[in-house]
Amino acid sequence: MFLQRRNRILRTTPAIRSMVAETILTPNDFIVPLFIDEGENIQTEIASMPNYYRRSLDGTVKEVKELWSLGVKSVLLFIKCKDELKDNTGKEAWNADGLMQRSIKAIKDAVPEMYVMTDVALDPYSSYGHDGIVKDGEIVNDETVDALVKMSVSHAQAGADMVAPSDMMDGRIGAIRQGLEEANFTKVGIMAYSAKYASCFYGPFRDALDSAPGFGDKKTYQMDYANRTEAVKEALMDVEEGADIVMVKPGLPYLDIVREVKNAVDVPVSVYNISGEYAMIKAAAKMGWINEDKAIIETLTSIKRAGADLIATYFAKDAVKLLNS
Numbered sequence: 001m002f003l004q005r006r007n008r009i010l011r012t013t014p015a016i017r018s019m020v021a022e023t024i025l026t027p028n029d030f031i032v033p034l035f036i037d038e039g040e041n042i043q044t045e046i047a048s049m050p051n052y053y054r055r056s057l058d059g060t061v062k063e064v065k066e067l068w069s070l071g072v073k074s075v076l077l078f079i080k081c082k083d084e085l086k087d088n089t090g091k092e093a094w095n096a097d098g099l100m101q102r103s104i105k106a107i108k109d110a111v112p113e114m115y116v117m118t119d120v121a122l123d124p125y126s127s128y129g130h131d132g133i134v135k136d137g138e139i140v141n142d143e144t145v146d147a148l149v150k151m152s153v154s155h156a157q158a159g160a161d162m163v164a165p166s167d168m169m170d171g172r173i174g175a176i177r178q179g180l181e182e183a184n185f186t187k188v189g190i191m192a193y194s195a196k197y198a199s200c201f202y203g204p205f206r207d208a209l210d211s212a213p214g215f216g217d218k219k220t221y222q223m224d225y226a227n228r229t230e231a232v233k234e235a236l237m238d239v240e241e242g243a244d245i246v247m248v249k250p251g252l253p254y255l256d257i258v259r260e261v262k263n264a265v266d267v268p269v270s271v272y273n274i275s276g277e278y279a280m281i282k283a284a285a286k287m288g289w290i291n292e293d294k295a296i297i298e299t300l301t302s303i304k305r306a307g308a309d310l311i312a313t314y315f316a317k318d319a320v321k322l323l324n325s
């Protein structure tokens, strides 16, 4: 054969392949979700997330130190609220002495450079397990937004660098921005879960925090996975309202949305490689059906290639170790 162009030339050796690789993962890409529990010396493996733990604050601080030493720059905090503190107002969410607020302080004290992001949504605090206040069987928007503003300001007061509203109420980004401005927190950022879909893949996460909805589902606030255009609308509105970073969630089944949003906005895009995506890789690897290390790096590289500037992932520590090895 005489061929004018041979595409395999650029795939010949590891050297040339790495020279022309378009997407390169680094520890700066990752945000590490952490599950925090009350108590001391507690480390509970999440049943549906093998090798991932919910830890008391002492162990969490140790973990954060290790993550920093590995080159990871950011954590995203979630707490497991005691049952007796849950109600339908979510008021524990802005308790200045609540587990989240104590965690933010302890982490910032121990590793001040670590960029601390916090989940903002009522579900861990809600007796109904919903992301908002419930009235007559409905999740009410505007009262919930008032609660989210108080929650965000209290995280800022505790020292959070960025709040991450994951609730999908309308108008919350603008309201939170206004709340932060009024309280003089002009350096606190907002990472908006802009395109958050009502997904069955959140199951393991809800095990981790005991936050499954007590009735119904989340389809009146989280997005329908049949929709694409709506993701762009949500992201553009959040940017308009003051979001510093917009997020697409879940990750792997939604890479088309990631690219769509990336092309539409002028802020960084983050992607949440969620609990169910973690569980699938872990389960297949445990069965010996896929190579776990390769699956992790391929998955994260694909998410970045799709347009993610940042990836929240339970695989961050594994990935950083693999990249360094």
Ligand code: PBG
Pocket: 119, 120, 121, 122, 123, 131, 166, 167, 201, 202, 203, 204, 205, 206, 218, 273, 274, 275, 276
């Ligand atoms: C709740 C929240 C959820 C996740 C992050 N924040 C679950 C939900 O909406 O029910 C899921 C994360 C994951 O599955 O890894 N506001």
